[in-house]
Amino acid sequence: MFPTPMLDARGVYNSAVIDKVNEGVAEMETIDCEPNPNLFESMRSFGYSLETAVADIIDNSIAANADTIRVLFNGDGDDRYIAIVDNGSGMDEDTARKAMQLAGTGTSLTRSESDLGRFGLGLKTASFSQARQLTVYTKQPGNTTTLQWDLDDVAQAQRWALASLNASETTRMLPAPVRSFMEGTDHGTCVLWRKLDRIEASIGSGPHDLDAAMRVLLDYLGLVFHRFLNPYPDDTFERITIDINGMDVTRHDPFLQGNPAVQHASGAQPLTNLADGKPDAILRGYTMPFYNKLTDKDRRLLWLTGERGHTLFDTQGFYIYRAGRLITWANWFGLMAKKEDTKYARVRIDVSNRLDSEWSLDVKKSVAIPPKAVRQMMKTYIQTLAKPSRRIVSFRGRRDNANPMAPVWNVIKDRESYRYEINEENPWVSSFVDTLDSQQCSDFSKLLSVIASCIPFNDINSHYASDEKFDETIDETMLVVKAYTLWSSYKTTHGNDPEGFVKEYSRIEPFCLSNNCKTILKEATNVQ
Template structure:
């Protein structure tokens, strides 16, 4: 048998551009390398008015020696099967090159270690002209000439690395050439990085990692937390470990949207935009070494429904499970192995129940008394329901008693029309987009009028003052007044 060496053609660099990165996943891949190099500050810089287009990622990490830098620029410089440190977010040894070249035709890396600088550059046009794997090495003068002034000023003095992208053909094709369009793309990038690296920029108390700062053109990325861990209204479950895999699960049930504070909505980054509603973002949040890999999916274990939109599950996996979770090159998709998915399925079935309860009761005091609600829910066959005015509610009943027979008939006809025209579909659409209803509340003066009316009616009901207060404090609409019980006591002289 005869063997021949079959080296890849330099055109492979062009083919690598179509792996599937977008700007967000490409920049995130570079940040992974910075975190693995123990950086505590990472700056993303991009061009301004009058500058030649560029994007740079600068960190204050360990930096690299000349030998290590060359290996980093080599295709598949590291085996995916190689043992790595627990904080190493790389895998295939391709991320730096594939991520960078997916967005730009020129990739320059300049790195400092102990004050010694190494600068290397892949230029696709130069490789095409030479027809060879020509990696350029720049001296100090050439490096200073290649770096934009802002990038040069951001470089650390003794150790750190800068990745500089030039000739941004893919970004210009997708986002356009105007600075306004680039600003919009970078704004979306900022939101993406804020979520993906939120446990690095704002670690949870039980996270064993150092805090880092990430900024874009000098502006620190916003804080995000898909679980609202600082909100006392969030329901949590204990941590569950999955056999000996090292993976863990922890469930969260968010408060009903009407109970979300403004700061909660900012932490969740909620909006009507697709992918940013509670319904869209429910599901598993899979973290690999604290870095968010994939989110907003139940992995076909549950359908996305309104009833479970408050449920989220934090899944932590170590980087030693990459092969089992079939992590892709972009580190933007992972699929749980069968032994893990079975545990996840049982776990999420239990977790969905608090979400349904949170939406059903919405924080209102529960009362099984049939006279309490103003509206009755009537369940028909085949899962169909409707709302009707509850004639037995004391306030409705007292109002009807004050009307003539003809007026009562007219009122009930009007009530039927109101019940039949409740805009269910519009309400469902608005709740799906996480809009908040303006909850009606009685002020004290309004509540006092109702209380006096009920106390007068009580002459026929025969309730003691104590029983009167107990009965009506949980009855709509008195239950909608903050000081309802106090006013009832005042009126009944308890």
């Protein structure tokens, strides 16, 4: 039997039914069901790494308008700790208590566009993922507060026992480097981790293990916060500095901002899905220069190490930023496969923090997934962006030339395969063949066939996929000598035409592979 409808035949709410429903709600029994203090132990398994945990704490420092953030640590002896300290606005006692409370600020809270917070859990989940003791010391002019969660104390008391430390207890608790920093500012916050059981389990407890982990953290923070370390022209936030035990975090820029060799897609593409008409996100496309054209500085900025995960092939894809902070990167989200011919393509996506739920932002702020409604727009965008990357791969630094004499190597395409052979019409090759007798010509032709059949394709592809730098150095002394020989032959067949000689041979390999080819060819024509 179906329940009585809420609306009558005229489409008007049935007041009798409404009253009955309200009576039922009023009579419903409720039971207080507070979480067990052991919830803290469960919260330790949110999947943080040391890098994502520290980055989550730094988010809070940036949200507090800090311009100096330091990660201080000691991995030796009995007093092992990690502290993240800043010169931000600090907190009063009430705000500090809410910060230590689970979900002290919920997801429905209206946040400023620059606020990097989200769930009101990050301070606790990030900290307990690495350590069993969390101490927060915060100060404002004329006011200091120190609060501490210790999981061992909570487990023993079986209640939410948040400790409040007095001045003398705080002095004993804070390591000397932390006290030194905090005494130098009248406002700021320190997040201190001790009892580093999870860190020791994952990276080791030796005197140098934490040092090694911090070197990895140095690079990670340089990527995630690179726009805060060196803001882009369209960014509205101020520059900050981050260091780890006095070593500055230097930026890794996946788009080589400011490098004139980077190709920029025309304009920014807004993605609009919400009813208010405001864009969900802004897309900007970039195409990196060919690998051999990158300087050592470029490679450091791009964090290219040749290791898995740090090559141009691995790092192609979308880079999603939330309020300027990099959330997830090097992922095409199934819209396009990672391929060699698209490895120079990058897309920057700036997402507003008001769209966290639509983009499925996780607690760690390390994962964001584009909503279905904008995925087709993203796919259309990258299909256009992929074209410049494919041109770079096929071009490989070689000038496009329809002249059959131009290349040293020819590509021979059969019905179902292809192969390479040396182009005997190339002037460099043909001029040498002219010096040979018939038997030598036959032997030389056989030698060229053997060379062409033994090209190490697999090895070349392996090195290319690993973004190893290929030595493209041209022996310009050899080019000079050959230019004189070719000019002498050219005058015999074409007359004394230096401009024609330079124009023709500057487009032919190997001369066209030298940046000084026109100078070399001009000098050859000046020799009488």
